[in-house]
Amino acid sequence: xxxxxxxxxxxxxxxxxxxxxxxxxxxxxxxxxxxxxxxxxxxxxxxxxxxxxxxxxxxxxxxxxxxxxxxxxxxxxxxxxxxxxxxxxxxxxxxxxxxxxxxxxxxxxxxxxxxxxxxxxxxxxxxxxxxxxxxxxxxxxxxxxxxxxxxxxxxxxxxxxxxxxxxxxxxxxxxxxxxxxxxxxxxxxxxxxxxxxxxxxxxxxxxxxxxxxxxxxxxxxxxxxxxxxxxxxxxxxxxxxxxxxxxxxxxxxxxxxxxxxxxxxxxxxxxxxxxxxxxxxxxxxxxxxxxxxxxxxxxxxxxxxxxxxxxxxxxxxxxxxxxxxxxxxxxxxxxxxxxxxxxxxxxxxxxxxxxxxxxxxxxxxxxxxxxxxxxxxxxxxxxxxxxxxxxxxxxxxxxxxxxxxxxxxxxxxxxxxxxxxxxxxxxxxxxxxxxxxxxxxxxxxxxxxxxxxxxxxxxxxxxxxxxxxxxxxxxxxxxxxxxxxxxxxxxxxxxxxxxxx
Numbered sequence: 001x002x003x004x005x006x007x008x009x010x011x012x013x014x015x016x017x018x019x020x021x022x023x024x025x026x027x028x029x030x031x032x033x034x035x036x037x038x039x040x041x042x043x044x045x046x047x048x049x050x051x052x053x054x055x056x057x058x059x060x061x062x063x064x065x066x067x068x069x070x071x072x073x074x075x076x077x078x079x080x081x082x083x084x085x086x087x088x089x090x091x092x093x094x095x096x097x098x099x100x101x102x103x104x105x106x107x108x109x110x111x112x113x114x115x116x117x118x119x120x121x122x123x124x125x126x127x128x129x130x131x132x133x134x135x136x137x138x139x140x141x142x143x144x145x146x147x148x149x150x151x152x153x154x155x156x157x158x159x160x161x162x163x164x165x166x167x168x169x170x171x172x173x174x175x176x177x178x179x180x181x182x183x184x185x186x187x188x189x190x191x192x193x194x195x196x197x198x199x200x201x202x203x204x205x206x207x208x209x210x211x212x213x214x215x216x217x218x219x220x221x222x223x224x225x226x227x228x229x230x231x232x233x234x235x236x237x238x239x240x241x242x243x244x245x246x247x248x249x250x251x252x253x254x255x256x257x258x259x260x261x262x263x264x265x266x267x268x269x270x271x272x273x274x275x276x277x278x279x280x281x282x283x284x285x286x287x288x289x290x291x292x293x294x295x296x297x298x299x300x301x302x303x304x305x306x307x308x309x310x311x312x313x314x315x316x317x318x319x320x321x322x323x324x325x326x327x328x329x330x331x332x333x334x335x336x337x338x339x340x341x342x343x344x345x346x347x348x349x350x351x352x353x354x355x356x357x358x359x360x361x362x363x364x365x366x367x368x369x370x371x372x373x374x375x376x377x378x379x380x381x382x383x384x385x386x387x388x389x390x391x392x393x394x395x396x397x398x399x400x401x402x403x404x405x406x407x408x409x410x411x412x413x414x415x416x417x418x419x420x421x422x423x424x425x426x427x428x429x430x431x432x433x434x435x436x437x438x439x440x441x442x443x444x445x446x447x448x449x450x451x452x453x454x455x456x457x458x459x460x461x462x463x464x465x466x467x468x469x470x471x472x473x474x475x476x477x478x479x480x481x482x483x484x485x486x487x488x489x490x491x492x493x494x495x496x497x498x499x500x501x
């Protein structure tokens with residue numbers, strides 16, 4: 001795996017100008033295509049490890065060439081390959097024509113794809129159009145895009161877009177009529193600005209960046225969170241590491257009817273690397289929590305009041321999952337704990353609702369990580385209701401000096417004076433209760449391990465999303481995924497992070 005410095009996003013015209021610049025400097029378009037296509041194939045093989053039939057949908061341009069090189073890699077990994085193209089070889093551009101020839105005896109399939117004739121998982125690679133295209137899709141490519149969308153919806157196919165989904169505007173994210181709806185967009189070199197726009201979400205899906213060292217973009221600006229950027233924060237543990245050095249996490253969570261939230265947060269912290277995890281619960285709920293069977297590795301400490309929790313035994317604390325609406329005295333105790341704790345603090349769920357009711361001023365500080373979902377954000381920051389998600393996040397941290405994890409299908413992480421960081425991992429199966437509890441516990445563990453809040457937040461959202469992806473490759477479906485599955489696959493997510501995918 002080649003590693004690159006984190007970089008901002010780029011517009012399509014800027015990208016074309018950058019490509020022309022490096023071509024004038026002597027780097028050949030073909031060498032760039034070979035590298036991009038090879039790494040594209042490797043990324044697809046990592047993210048879809050099951051094998052099956054890979055079909056490249058190829059237009060005349062260089063995106064089709066990238067897809068054809070990727071097919072070469074996938075075939076070597078055991079995939080059956082098919083090339084779906086409405087043109088004859090002589091109608092293709094020079095480089096795609098060469099890459100088709102390099103594949104050997106492969107037919108350009110011009111009639112509709114029959115999924116019954118494709119063994120194993122069906123993977124469709126959208127190489128129809130790239131950033132050089134504009135306007136609505138036209139025939140015959142419009143028909144091929146419709147075929148991919150139909151097979152995705154009715155035949156269980158997974159769609160991978162090369163660079164951007166065909167028919168999507170790479171600058172503003174506006175999908176044209178009939179645009180390809182991808183499950184994964186493998187953007188080449190530098191991420192395109194339009195990919196993270198709210199209106200592009202359902203066409204873009206999960207994002208992976210295919211690194212190309214030759215395409216060096218600006219290190220400034222809003223950016224994507226990638227495994228390559230995070231892996232330096234997770235060096236191997238020293239052999240002599242003991243549990244006290246791995247970090248101690250305190251979790252203030254759970255109440256009658258919502259005690260499971262405490263167990264899930266503890267599980268996230270344990271699976272996230274914490275050496276010691278303590279759940280603090282009111283005495284009246286202690287026996288109920290213990291009878292539910294919290295993780296055996298976690299300690300459960302009953303307290304008569306939240307005032308007994310000083311936080312001096314822990315390296316980080318998580319406050320909020322499943323706390324419900326305690327009485328006035330305990331609400332005041334929680335607010336004092338939130339405002340007065342000197343260690344890193346994750347504030348989630350009902351603790352966020354408490355802050356929303358009583359006000360954030362003088363209670364939010366730089367050691368805090370707030371993790372609102374959209375509904376909680378509306379309650380915390382009603383004056384931002386008419387703003388885009390990006391502007392809402394930006395304005396929030398300009399007013400309140402915390403690290404913000406603004407949850408959603410494309411979670412935004414930021415802090416005062418920082419750019420926006422967009423998470424790329426995850427899947428729709430995470431739309432189920434308890435996922436936020438696992439995330440909060442995981443985040444607490446990373447803070448306790450010594451990561452600064454912004455880095456811990458970036459890593460936590462990436463790891464949780466990647467873990468949910470691995471759960472699907474492990475046999476779950478989006479409909480069956482539960483928060484415990486996400487916690488259970490965190491080990492694989494840490495390994496994937498270190499490989500960059």
